[in-house]
Amino acid sequence: MIVCKFGGTSVASAEQIKKVASIVKSNPERKIVAVSAPGKRSSDDIKVTDLLIDLANTVINKGDVEAKIKAVVNRYRNIAEDLGLDNTISDIIEQDIRGRVTENWSDKDLFLDNMKASGEDNNAKLIACYFNAIGMPAKYISPKDKLILNDFPERTYALPEAYENLSVLKNTEEIIIFPGFFGYTKSGVLRTFDRGGSDITGSILASAVGAELYENFTDVDCVFAANPKVVNDPVDIKEITYREMRELSYAGFSVFHDEALMPVYKQGIPVNIKNTNNPSASGTLILPTRPATNRPVTGISADSGFSILYVSKYLMNREVGFGRKLLQIIEEENISYEHTPSGLDDISVIMRSSQLSPEIEARIVKRVKEELCADDVQFSHNFSMIVIVGEGMRHNTGLAARAATAISATGANIEMINQGSSEVSLVFGVRSEYEDQILKGLYEEFFATITSF
């Protein structure tokens, strides 16, 4: 059995949904389909999810709700008409939306979640309706009472019972159309996934039914070895391990959110990232392990927005517990950190700048100076992390040298190097202004001559 997930652009229009139908039809193993809300039909288009957020805010601010409702409903009506469906499904969708609008919005977050989720929910109903209309027996399944989530305030995730409940779907006769992006708490409250959205729903479904493959359909042929916006025509990645994918998506690889890998990772289910607009392309396969290639590096990613906290104290390394106490202070500010390179008398803590503010920084500096009696404590900003990823590259003699040399060739100074733990990645910290140059330079060094692998 194969679980497929189709992203926003894959279900943005009748034309796209027809592609989805033919893809699902072409392989009888494709029995479970997770869908997103209709996305952009063109670059200047507005996603239904954004129309819904606009609608929700209009309700809260008591604006012209009617016009906003129409904007949303008409998107579905257009799709339904273009698919040759009668008004039945569109009327159902309109009722559903009008119903949600009238719901209590004392808790704005819950109200917003409920409105947003309607995008996937109604699209799933519409697609199920279309499949049946063209003779593909299909059935819309609501996450209600099935995809059970933890209670907030923590980040939303599926509880073990969700997997039990959903496992029955493996015996389905019809093709199941399941809305992505949301679930319900035990008490029946609708919650959306903070990150990874519909990808997570598909991953949970694949894991619950023990699928042999999870196909993630998007609008790119594959994952590239480097950001195509920076590197000119980068090679595509045919096979990549979970670990490699994790490390890459950490620093800017947005193709597939790493959190969505968790459910399938646990069961070792392969993930195939494919293109709805070019289904014959083999795409990128994410696997527990992969055959070694002759190239040590699988991909290079870069991400900006990092800050460094530098702390120095003479004879620091004689103080058992100094590092631990420092991390405790940072933890008490609810800040998660990325790396902690350390010298003999100094340690740096590298974290995402988005978690900081002048007040938080001042508090941390004050505490570290007072509680740890540090000599020098300071924050510096505008750093980027460049991550070079490849299974087993740690055992590739000279790789760090090649990378460092390529970076130096750009004239950039290496502010931080972190190697020694992960066997699949090597991280360089640099000033953000050099990020693109360095990504180009490293790509040249490790991929230049090869076209594909």
Added chain:
Amino acid sequence: MIVCKFGGTSVASAEQIKKVASIVKSNPERKIVAVSAPGKRSSDDIKVTDLLIDLANTVINKGDVEAKIKAVVNRYRNIAEDLGLDNTISDIIEQDIRGRVTENWSDKDLFLDNMKASGEDNNAKLIACYFNAIGMPAKYISPKDKLILNDFPERTYALPEAYENLSVLKNTEEIIIFPGFFGYTKSGVLRTFDRGGSDITGSILASAVGAELYENFTDVDCVFAANPKVVNDPVDIKEITYREMRELSYAGFSVFHDEALMPVYKQGIPVNIKNTNNPSASGTLILPTRPATNRPVTGISADSGFSILYVSKYLMNREVGFGRKLLQIIEEENISYEHTPSGLDDISVIMRSSQLSPEIEARIVKRVKEELCADDVQFSHNFSMIVIVGEGMRHNTGLAARAATAISATGANIEMINQGSSEVSLVFGVRSEYEDQILKGLYEEFFATITSF
């Protein structure tokens, strides 16, 4: 005022003590002299300190004490005779030793400390006696009631009152001969310094009297840029900062123990490492800051005996506090660590192997697996740390690349790189079997063409 310290080989024989006298005489600023116990006169000789340890153990094990006492006393008698002194001082020393032997040894550590310390104490008396005999007014000063130490069990260090008590010595008329290596607690218990020995005593004296210079006389002309036992004829270091010296002594540079730098560091007193056997050589100056040279690297050191604890857990970086909890477990085993390179889902903790045992390792692995639910936890051993040191080298573009390339050229794999905190050092972790080759390779890369600086 200059405070001098003379090491074991500088005061091992009459001939050496005569050199000390002429050195002190040659500059009237040299008013305070800290001395060690008589060291080896030749490579196959036995240090008085070792004779004393042997004596102490013989007492405890009720062996032939008389022979051991004679062995110690005769060393002093020979020196005294060769210096042309009568028996008075030798008899005093013999009485002192016979007195210590009869003291209560219920606490073996204290007994051993007391016996060992007699080596410096009696040598100071003898040298003061000789100085006076040759017309250099000198005075032996006991650390008793002056060099006040903290109470164990912690590592011994001088309390603030020690500096107050000793500050009066700056008004001395005579040359003060002060025994190194030990002091007394407030309750009058004799304790020796765990590390750095007489170097610390000299440093404390220099700090207490606010000396303009602390001269540390040993048996080498200077500190070398790399270990002469490994690198053929390394260049000498004329000037080095405290920070650089610290980083170098951390990994195997045994010339001057870094802990001995602390007292002078606080006051910014320069330290001059000189050779008793070649006092005209300018030696190595340790300074708070030094003029920039055209070379980014000041020295390279290497030390073996490191172990790495590797811990991996999927989505580790989403767990606020994981690293801190890990360090807590290690701290609870009273283990201090050196570096913690981290990947996205894994972290390594690098520590000195001497702190570990199969039992400790098993305990740590068990706790990390159970308490942190880690996927993979393992220790690996036989690593060396190679430390490249130089003020401001961090801002020397390409240095890391040059170093990594030189290491790779030896065929060694770089297991860890730690750069990003210390501005004066860059640390590479490698398998110990490559240590010497790499040290040679790095020396070639950074010093080859230059002869001295």
